[in-house]
Amino acid sequence: MKKKIALAxxxxxxxxxxxxxxxGMHQHTGNWPGKTVSQAIGEFQYRGIEYELIDLPGTYSLxxxxxxxxxxxxxxxxxxxxxxxxxxxxxxxxxxxxxxxQILEITxxxxxxxxxxxxxxxxxxxxxxDLLEKKLGVPVVGTxxxxxxGIDCLLEKLHxxxxxxxxxxxxxxxxxxxxxxxxxxxxxxxxxITDLPLRWLALRLIEKDIVLEKEIINHWKISLSEDPDIxxxxxxxxxxxxxxxxSAIMQKAEQLTMEVVSYQNPDYEKRSRKIDKILTxxxxxxxxxxxxxxxxxxxxxxxxxxxxxxxxxxxxxxxxYLVHFLEFISCPSWLNSLLVGGIxxxxxxxxxxxxxxxxxxxxxxxxxxxxGVLPRIAFNLDKGFQKCRACGKxxxxxxxxxxxxxxxxxxxxxxxxxxxxxxxxxxxxxxPCNGRFPTIIVMISMFLVAANSSGMASISxxxxxxxxxxxxxxxxxxxxxxLSKTLLxxxxxxxxxxxxxxxxxxxxxxxxxxxFDKTLHVLSRAVIVTIPAGTLIWLLANISIGNMSIxxxxxxxxxxxxxxxxxxGVILTAFLLGFPxxxxxxxxxxxxxxxxxxxxxxxxxxxxxTLLIDHGWTVLTAINMILLCLFHFPCSxxxxxxxKETGSIKWMLYSIxxxxxxxxxxxxxxxxxYKLIV
Amino acid sequence: MSQVLTLDCLKVxxxxxxxxxxxxxxxxxxxLDLGLIPGTIIKAELANPFQDPIAYQIRNALIxxxxxxxxxxxxxxx
Numbered sequence: 001m002k003k004k005i006a007l008a009x010x011x012x013x014x015x016x017x018x019x020x021x022x023x024g025m026h027q028h029t030g031n032w033p034g035k036t037v038s039q040a041i042g043e044f045q046y047r048g049i050e051y052e053l054i055d056l057p058g059t060y061s062l063x064x065x066x067x068x069x070x071x072x073x074x075x076x077x078x079x080x081x082x083x084x085x086x087x088x089x090x091x092x093x094x095x096x097x098x099x100x101x102q103i104l105e106i107t108x109x110x111x112x113x114x115x116x117x118x119x120x121x122x123x124x125x126x127x128x129x130d131l132l133e134k135k136l137g138v139p140v141v142g143t144x145x146x147x148x149x150g151i152d153c154l155l156e157k158l159h160x161x162x163x164x165x166x167x168x169x170x171x172x173x174x175x176x177x178x179x180x181x182x183x184x185x186x187x188x189x190x191x192x193i194t195d196l197p198l199r200w201l202a203l204r205l206i207e208k209d210i211v212l213e214k215e216i217i218n219h220w221k222i223s224l225s226e227d228p229d230i231x232x233x234x235x236x237x238x239x240x241x242x243x244x245x246x247s248a249i250m251q252k253a254e255q256l257t258m259e260v261v262s263y264q265n266p267d268y269e270k271r272s273r274k275i276d277k278i279l280t281x282x283x284x285x286x287x288x289x290x291x292x293x294x295x296x297x298x299x300x301x302x303x304x305x306x307x308x309x310x311x312x313x314x315x316x317x318x319x320x321y322l323v324h325f326l327e328f329i330s331c332p333s334w335l336n337s338l339l340v341g342g343i344x345x346x347x348x349x350x351x352x353x354x355x356x357x358x359x360x361x362x363x364x365x366x367x368x369x370x371x372g373v374l375p376r377i378a379f380n381l382d383k384g385f386q387k388c389r390a391c392g393k394x395x396x397x398x399x400x401x402x403x404x405x406x407x408x409x410x411x412x413x414x415x416x417x418x419x420x421x422x423x424x425x426x427x428x429x430x431x432p433c434n435g436r437f438p439t440i441i442v443m444i445s446m447f448l449v450a451a452n453s454s455g456m457a458s459i460s461x462x463x464x465x466x467x468x469x470x471x472x473x474x475x476x477x478x479x480x481x482x483l484s485k486t487l488l489x490x491x492x493x494x495x496x497x498x499x500x501x502x503x504x505x506x507x508x509x510x511x512x513x514x515x516f517d518k519t520l521h522v523l524s525r526a527v528i529v530t531i532p533a534g535t536l537i538w539l540l541a542n543i544s545i546g547n548m549s550i551x552x553x554x555x556x557x558x559x560x561x562x563x564x565x566x567x568x569g570v571i572l573t574a575f576l577l578g579f580p581x582x583x584x585x586x587x588x589x590x591x592x593x594x595x596x597x598x599x600x601x602x603x604x605x606x607x608x609x610t611l612l613i614d615h616g617w618t619v620l621t622a623i624n625m626i627l628l629c630l631f632h633f634p635c636s637x638x639x640x641x642x643x644k645e646t647g648s649i650k651w652m653l654y655s656i657x658x659x660x661x662x663x664x665x666x667x668x669x670x671x672x673x674y675k676l677i678v
Numbered sequence: 679m680s681q682v683l684t685l686d687c688l689k690v691x692x693x694x695x696x697x698x699x700x701x702x703x704x705x706x707x708x709x710l711d712l713g714l715i716p717g718t719i720i721k722a723e724l725a726n727p728f729q730d731p732i733a734y735q736i737r738n739a740l741i742x743x744x745x746x747x748x749x750x751x752x753x754x755x756x
Contacts, residue, residue, distance in 0.1 A: 060711040094737040095713050243699075246710040253713075254737075276724050276733075276740075285727040379742050383728035386744060392731070416704065494705030496712060497742040499724075499733055 002043075002050045004080065005158065008072060008103060009087030010096050011058035012500050014115045016040075017145040018087055019055050022155075046155045054081070060095065062102045063246055070211065076106045077196055077212075078219050083109040083161050085154070090120035090127055090142070091501065093261055097253035100136070101171055105200045108168045110138045111157050118144040119503070123268035125261060132260040137168035146506065171252045173203070174244055176237060180206050183233045191227075195220070205230060207245055272502050279376050289377055293469065296364050298462045301441055304356035311355065315348035334542075342538025342591075343531055349587040350526050353438045358522060361434060362514040365403060370505035374399055378497060388477050389484035389492045391420035394427075398476060401431040404522060405634055406641040408433075413645075417493035422651060423480050425642055429634045429659050430476045431469070434522055435582035439629050440468060442586060446609045447622035472630050479658060487654070522583075525637070529580040530587070537577065537588055541595035551592055565664055566624040566671030568616065575628060580636050585629070620674040624667040631663030681755045685720075685748035690732065693721040694753035701750045709751075713737040719756070 009015045019027070023042025040055040056075055057068035076084065086103055088096035093114070100112055114127055133140040139157040143150030172178065184202035193201065204212050205224060217223050224230055278284055322344060326336045368374060374396055382392035393414050401408030408428040415421040432440060444464045449457050484490065540551040548556075551573070559569030570592045578585035590608065593615050612621075633656040634642065643652040688694050696718045699709060714720070714736055723740060724733040731742040 060708075063707060063711060092738045095739060098711070098713065243710060243715070246707075247715040250710070250713050250715050251717075273723065280724055280726050282725075282727045282729075379724075379731065379733065380726050382726060382731050382742070382744070386730070386746075392742075392744075492744075492746075494701070494703075494708070494744065494747045496705075496708055497731070499740040499742060501740075 002052050003082045004052050004054065006054045006056050006075060006081050006084045007087065008056045008076075008084055008099070009058060010060055010089060010092075010099060012498070013058075013087050013089040013092075013096065014145045015055065015058060015087045018085070018113065018115060018143065018151075018154075019053065021145050021148050021151050023053055047159055049159070051158075059099065061099055061246070062106075073212075074215060076103065078215065081109075083111060083158060085111045085113050085158070087113045087115050090114045090116045091123065091125060093127065094250075094253050094257040097256055098250055101169070101249050101252055104136070104138065104168050105171070105203070106197060108138065109161060110168075111154065111161060112136060112138060112140045113150075113154055114140060114142045115145050117142045117150070118147065119501070124265035125263055125268065128260045128262070132256070135169060135256055135259065169252075169256075170199075171249050173248045177203070177206060177240060177244065180233055180237075180240075184230060187227075187229045187233070188224075203245065205234065206240060207242060208234075269501065275502060276376065276499070279373070280380055285380050289380060290466065292368075292373075294462050294466050296361065296368075297465045297469075298458065299364060300357050300361045300437075301445075301461055301465070302458050303360045304441075307356040307359075308352055311348075311352035315344075315352060319344065319348070337542070338535065338538050343534040346530050346534035346537070346584065346587045346591060347527060349590070350530050350583050351523070353442065353586065354435070354526060354583050355519070355523060357438050357441065358434050358519045359515060361437065362403065362518045363511045365399075366510045366514040366518075367505050367507070370503060370510055372500050372502045375497060375499050379499060382497070384477055385480065386492055388423075388481040389490065390423045390480045391415045391417060391492070391495055392497055393495060394420065394424040394476075394480070397424045397428060398431050398473070401428045401433060403434060403518060405429050405431075405433045405638040409638060409641045409645055416495065419488050419490045420493060422488055422646065423483050425646060426483060426651065426655050426658060427476045427479050429638065429655065430472045430479065430631065430662075432472060432630055433582065433635075435526065435635065436585075436629050439582070439586045440626050441465065443622045443626050443629075444468075446612070447617070447619050468626060468630060475631065475662060479662070526581050526583040530584050533577060533580060533584050533588065534591075537591050537595075541592065549595070551595065555592065564671070565667035566620050566674065567628065567667065568621070570615070571621075571625060571628070575632055578635075579633070582629075582635050620671065623670055627666050627670065628663045631659045631666060633660050682752060683755060685722075685734075685743070685751040685753050686732070686745040688722045688753060688755065690722045690725050693719060693756045695719050695756060696751065696753050698752040699750070700752065701747055705747050709743075709747075712739070712741055714751070720753070 007015060007019055019040060019042060023044050026044065027040055027042030038057075042053045042055070044051050044053065054075070056072045059069045059072050062069055062073045062076070075081075084103055084107060086096075086100050088100065100110070104110055112132070114129065114132075117127070120127060127142070129140050129142050139161065141150055141154045141157050143154060145151070173181070181199060181202045184205055185198045188198045188201060201224075208225075213223070213225050225234075279288060319340060323336065323340055326339065331339075377399065378392055378395035381395045385392050385394050394412075396414065397408045397411040399408075400411040405428050408431075409425050412421045412424040412428070415424055441461070444461050448464050449460050537551070540554070541549050543550055545553060554573050555569035557569065558572040562568045562570075562572045570589055573592060574585050574589035577588050590611070593611055633639070639652055639656065642655050643649060646652065682697065683694075685694070685696075696714060696716050698716060699706060699714065701709060718736065721735040722732055723735045724742075726732075726742075731744045732748065733740050733742040
């Protein structure tokens with residue numbers, strides 16, 4: 001028989017690190033039935049026993065009713081399981097014990113795992129684990145999950161859990177509550193309720209927990225609050241404040257913490273605070289954030305240049321051999337042209353343009369994330385979101401959007417209010433994802449910055465890129481504001497934002513993780529859509545109706561509208577055909593130009609400029625290309641994610657419509673202005 | 679002499695004891711979850727460039743709360 005173990009804990013305490021340390025590769029993820037909260041289940045073996053580990057969502061308590069908390073509490077109340085591991089942050093024990101105590105009221109089969117002991121030690125905070133174990137009455141293990149320390153001990157305690165008979169600590173409530181609990185327990189006992197601890201159930205009845213009542217009706221098909229005996233007890237002396245439950249538990253946690261934790265260095269957070277002061281102060285906060293952003297762009301742009309060219313050369317070198325090889329095996333010339341001119345060329349484009357910036361940007365970004373800088377940025381930007389009547393956590397989702405908009409949309413789950421979450425979803429596309437970055441960079445380096453390799457050029461490239469990103473962020477604010485005034489009317493809801501302590505990132509792990517998890521993932525997606533798209537383009541360009549190819553027909557059809565907004569039909573076609581993935585917009589565009597004109601081999605980015613100018617490109621075209629790249633419909637993956645997350649096609653359509661309209665309007669105006677000046 | 683004020687008026691760097699929480703709805707529960715109950719000692723630790731929200735040290739965690747919400751929390755300056 002497999003044993004079922006649940007893993008619970010506050011957010012940000014290293015729960016997933018423990019999960020990974022225990023289960024390794026044997027895990028699968030999905031969603032909780034009917035919820036948007038993700039669920040991970042893993043398996044492991046210890047001393048011949050098989051275990052199934054269920055990762056419960058991170059929660060601060062079981063009292064409030066966010067989706068995460070409902071999922072966790074329902075699992076603990078109504079599912080079968082053998083034990084719960086509660087992961088705690090050693091540096092923030094009080095708040096974590098709060099959850100432990102609440103879980104202990106539901107089940108005694110608990111192993112408490114105090115994680116991040118290394119961080120605590122560094123800050124000279126000592127936690128007396130033995131004493132805590134004695135006080136709580138359940139096993140307590142100290143771990144440093146990132147270094148895999150203490151995992152064996154955790155397994156051993158889990159293994160021995162059943163053989164021990166436990167007398168766990170109980171939170172005492174004020175007398176009038178305790179008196180009612182005794183009465184209610186007696187009544188519930190008569191009703192032969194055995195699935196939940198009667199004491200806990202009695203407490204929730206006194207608290208008048210409507211959500212739980214509904215779940216009980218759902219699961220057991222009985223209503224407890226309508227029971228006359230129970231009601232009689234509840235009605236008498238009915239002046240119990242709801243908060244005393246939370247307060248009593250918190251006070252107990254506070255008392256326990258005082259007994260088991262000793263601080264050798266009360267100023268242990270001094271350095272963190274100093275950094276915080278600089279990062280968030282009136283004078284330096286915003287400029288530093290901008291500098292940080294620019295520094296990352298600079299590293300990405302300058303770092304990506306050389307490897308990009310190298311990959312370019314490599315692919316064109318291989319291309320020659322590929323053509324020869326295909327000729328050698330007497331492949332028909334149309335197939336040769338399809339494979340090389342259609343698929344291979346597009347693929348090599350995508351890889352050489354996309355891979356280097358991604359391989360630099362993703363790890364840098366993950367480093368910032370690991371350091372704990374992102375919540376500080378959200379903290380700094382909150383006022384803006386508040387003014388736009390949106391949630392401050394939207395800044396976090398926005399930053400995730402820099403990596404991938406679909407990920408950013410999923411990230412909006414951290415926003416509790418439905419209205420604010422929709423705003424965050426609809427505006428996520430205003431920051432360019434990694435698939436769009438390279439296009440913008442290529443445009444800047446080709447048309448906006450004088451082409452030389454001096455330091456000044458790369459700095460002005462960075463300035464341009466920063467300006468464009470700020471434009472996207474400004475648009476995020478503007479559209480959030482407009483949405484709050486129109487489609488999604490409402491006042492900002494309350495929220496709290498935790499600023500976790502800075503953590504030293506694990507450089508090696510970050511690099512490996514971001515390359516394998518993110519870079520290769522995004523790249524493989526790009527490659528997968530490139531193959532059919534490349535084929536389609538080749539077919540469109542090579543099948544003729546009348547005396548023109550289909551592609552030329554489409555281009556001609558879209559051209560008048562394109563001219564109106566300062567671009568051409570080819571660009572618009574590229575954006576439309578690039579719907580599966582933004583990465584392929586640029587290659588599609590270049591391929592259609594190539595197939596329209598004389599076919600020449602363009603071996604480097606700089607030579608491509610000639611091609612574009614030959615097709616009537618000006619600075620205006622480049623600017624509008626950038627604007628359209630920044631403001632157009634999300635890619636197909638993001639659209640599907642939006643539909644899934646909002647559960648409605650309507651919002652997906654809005655998410656397509658809003659940025660596209662923004663782009664068209666902006667381009668229309670730039671064109672107008674350009675024509676007036678030139 | 680101790681002085682009673684609303685939390686949004688507590689200057690950065692000063693500590694205070696929570697007296698009463700008058701927020702309602704989800705924010706009230708969230709604050710309780712984070713350990714903000716009457717009697718808790720908290721410290722205004724950090725202001726952002728626009729002085730709103732302010733981050734408070736609450737039970738060893740740094741939590742940012744918007745002025746709009748801290749206005750409803752009554753504290754006694756220490």
